[in-house]
Amino acid sequence: MNMAPMETPERELNYLNLFWLTTTPVLAIVGVTWYWLHNGFPWANLLVFTLMYLATGLSITAGYHRYYSHRSYECGKGLQLFYLIFGAAAAQNSVLNWASDHRDHHRYVDGEKDPYNIGKGFFYAHMGWIFYADPLADERKKNAPDLTKDPLVLWQDRWYPFLVVAVSFGLPTFLGLLMGHPLGGFLWGGLFRMVVVHHMTFLINSAAHVWGGKPYSMNNSARDNCFLAPLTFGEGYHNFHHKFPADWRNGIRWHQFDITKWWLWATRTIGLTSKLKSVPEPLILKARLEVEMEKAKQKLSIDSSILEKAQEVLENGRESFLLAMERYQKAKTDYSRAKRYWSVTMRREIRNDIRKYSKELANARRSWNQAMDLVNRFSYSYSGAKSIVLLTALADIFKSR
Ligand SMILES: [Zn+2]
Ligand SMILES: [Zn+2]
Numbered sequence: 333m334n335m336a337p338m339e340t341p342e343r344e345l346n347y348l349n350l351f352w353l354t355t356t357p358v359l360a361i362v363g364v365t366w367y368w369l370h371n372g373f374p375w376a377n378l379l380v381f382t383l384m385y386l387a388t389g390l391s392i393t394a395g396y397h398r399y400y401s402h403r404s405y406e407c408g409k410g411l412q413l414f415y416l417i418f419g420a421a422a423a424q425n426s427v428l429n430w431a432s433d434h435r436d437h438h439r440y441v442d443g444e445k446d447p448y449n450i451g452k453g454f455f456y457a458h459m460g461w462i463f464y465a466d467p468l469a470d471e472r473k474k475n476a477p478d479l480t481k482d483p484l485v486l487w488q489d490r491w492y493p494f495l496v497v498a499v500s501f502g503l504p505t506f507l508g509l510l511m512g513h514p515l516g517g518f519l520w521g522g523l524f525r526m527v528v529v530h531h532m533t534f535l536i537n538s539a540a541h542v543w544g545g546k547p548y549s550m551n552n553s554a555r556d557n558c559f560l561a562p563l564t565f566g567e568g569y570h571n572f573h574h575k576f577p578a579d580w581r582n583g584i585r586w587h588q589f590d591i592t593k594w595w596l597w598a599t600r601t602i603g604l605t606s607k608l609k610s611v612p613e614p615l616i617l618k619a620r621l622e623v624e625m626e627k628a629k630q631k632l633s634i635d636s637s638i639l640e641k642a643q644e645v646l647e648n649g650r651e652s653f654l655l656a657m658e659r660y661q662k663a664k665t666d667y668s669r670a671k672r673y674w675s676v677t678m679r680r681e682i683r684n685d686i687r688k689y690s691k692e693l694a695n696a697r698r699s700w701n702q703a704m705d706l707v708n709r710f711s712y713s714y715s716g717a718k719s720i721v722l723l724t725a726l727a728d729i730f731k732s733r
Contacts, residue, residue, distance in 0.1 A: 343464040343465065343467065344464065344465045345463055345464060345465070346462070346463060346464060346465045349462050349463055350463045352423075353459055353462060353463070353530070356523060356526065356527055356530075357527045357531075359523060360519070360523040360524040360526075360527040361524075363519040363523055363524070364519050364520060364523075364524045367515065367516055367519050367520075371513070371516065374513065374516050374520060376508070376511040376512070376513055376516065377508060377511075377513055377516035377517060377519070377520035377521065378520065379511075380504050380507045380508055380511070380516075380517045380520055380521035381504075381520040381521050381524065381525050383507070383521070384421070384503070384504050384521040384522070384525045385525050385528065385529065387414075387418040387421070388418050388419070388421050388422040388500075388525065388526075388529050389422070389529050389532065389565050390418075390565065390591075390592065390595055391414065391415045391416075391417075391418035391419035391421070391422060392419055392422050392424065392529065392533055392565075393564070393565040393566065393567055393591075393592040394415065394592045394595055394596055395412075395414075395415025395416070395418075395419050395427070396415065396419045396422075396424070396427050396430050396431060396434075397434065397567070397592075398580060398592060398596070399412075399415060400415070400427045400430075400431045400479065400485070401430070401431040401434040401435060402577050402578055403478075403578070404577075404578050404579060404580040404608070404609050405580050405596060405600075405605055405606065405607055405608045405609060406605070406606050406607045407599070407604060407605045407606070408604060409484065410604070411599065411604050411605065412484055413484060415427075416484060416485070416487075416488040417488075417495060417499055418499065419488075420488055420491075420492050420495035420496060420499060420500070421495065421496065421499035421500040421503070421526075422500070422526065422529050422530075422533070423496050423500050423526050423530070424529075424530065424533060425492070426485075426488055426489040426492040427479070427485055427488060427489075428473065428476065428479050428480065428485055428486070428488075428489045429469070429472075429473075429489075431476055431479055432472040432473045432474075432475055432476040432479070433447045433448075433466075433472060435472075435475045435476065436468075436472050436475065437537075438574065438577055439475070441552045441553070441554070441574060442552050442553050445468065447461055447466065447468075447472075448461045448537040448538075449461075450537075450538070450541035450542065450553050451553075454538050454539075454542060455538075457537045457538045457541060458531075458534045458535070458537060458538035458539075459530075459534050500522060500526055501518060501522040501523075503521075504517045504518060504520070504521025504522040504525070505517045505518040505521075505522060507521060508520075508521065532563055532564050532565070533564075535560060535563065535564060536560070536564055536567050536568070536570060539557065539560055540554065540555055540557055540560055540564075540567070540568055540570035541553040541554055541555065541570070542555070543555060543557055543560075544556050544557030544558075544560070544568075544570070544571065545557075545571065546571050546623065547571060547572070547620055547623060548571050548572050548574075548575040548576070548616070548619045548620060548623060549571060549574060549575040549619065549623065550623055550626055550627075552574055554570045554571045554573065554574035555570055555571050556568070556569045556570065556571040556572060557569075557570070558588070558589070561582075561583055561588065561589045561590065562589045565590075565591045565592045566582050566583050566588075566589060566590025566591050566592045566593055566594075567582055567592070568582070568583075568589075569582040569583040569584070569588060569590065570582070572584060575619055576611045576615075576616070576619075578609050578611075579609060579610050579611045580593065580596055580608040580609055580610060581593045581610065584616065596608060612661075613657075613661070614654070614657045614658060614661055617654070617657055618654060621650050621653065621654070621700070624700075624704055625646060625647070625650055628643070628646055628704065628707045629643055631707055631708070631710060645703075645723070645726045645727055645730060646703060646707070646726065648730060649696075649699055649700055649703055649726075649729070649730045650700065652696050652730070653693075653696040653697060653699075653700050656689060656692040656693040656695075656696045657693055657696075659689045659692070659693075660686070660689040660690055660692070660693045663682055663685040663686045663689050664686060666682050666685075667679065667682045667683065667686060670682055699729050699730055702729050703726055703729050703730070706722060706725055706726060706729075707722075707726075710722055
């Protein structure tokens with residue numbers, strides 16, 4: 333990474349953070365267990381827990397992360413205030429600090445200036461990094477000029493400790509009191525909920541940089557992990573997120589579990605959120621094909637002119653796939669325009685085009701997948717003769733279309 337000797341000074345421990353992050357999990361688990369044993373199963377407190385869990389969890393993922401760190405959509409002052417108040421209640425620092433750290437995480441991912449660099453170990457990326465004072469804290473704020481100009485953000489930064497006490501602990505205690513269980517409200521909706529949301533966020537910086545696939549980019553350690561997604565309000569699709577951080581979604585397919593995406597969709601439906609930014613489908617597909625091509629090249633990287641030719645055949649196959657995708661997308665755009673302005677015959681023609689190109693696209697996709705299957709089954713121990721067989725088979729796949 334960048335060579336900069338001033339970047340690695342002696343790091344000082346932040347004793348408050350160290351104490352807070354190590355004692356609260358113990359107190360939370362002992363507290364809720366003790367309360368459960370003495371008061372039976374706490375249904376009323378579970379309700380307080382759920383409300384606080386959703387409000388603070390979404391304020392981190394939809395608010396701190398997708399809105400303030402990446403500006404992936406727009407929303408009004410009311411919703412901003414909600415994110416700031418309940419984001420503070422997640423007790424993960426003010427959004428000014430959180431977002432400037434996070435923007436550096438994306439900019440310098442896996443490098444020395446990445447605040448939660450996974451190269452320093454799982455525990456460090458998970459929570460160890462918070463035990464230290466950050467010597468770059470002021471420098472990091474330079475990448476958040478939009479936030480240092482936002483009066484609501486500055487207000488939250490100033491009142492952050494007060495908000496933690498009042499909203500993270502005061503509010504659930506009060507809600508518990510209304511149901512006749514103030515201590516239960518404090519333990520379940522305050523302490524235990526805070527610890528759960530802490531580790532939910534921390535897992536993205538640790539586990540989502542260690543376990544899972546890399547379908548969109550091989551350039552950094554971020555992974556897509558479908559098991560992490562439900563635990564993290566949808567942030568588990570982290571490889572996609574690092575490749576396309578400005579997209580409002582992390583799990584882009586309809587079946588990918590991303591509560592934050594559904595929340596943003598719902599708030600847009602009722603008019604609270606607007607201008608959701610998404611990456612055009614062909615670009616996403618292009619990223620996928622590039623990764624598959626990269627993996628195929630690694631597999632075929634034996635010194636052999638035949639295998640070089642195989643790479644060339646694949647390269648051509650990918651090109652025709654992308655071309656088909658482009659034509660198909662264009663025909664669809666033309667059609668939606670034609671619906672408004674053009675004649676019936678014109679529409680019929682475009683509809684035929686769409687049908688033709690979608691067939692072409694499906695064929696190109698099938699050929700590509702077949703070729704990838706062949707390459708994946710190819711073994712380094714194969715001799716020259718087998719390589720010729722592979723090359724012929726690949727050429728056949730792309731010729732037969
Ligand atoms: Zn990351
Ligand atoms: Zn991010």
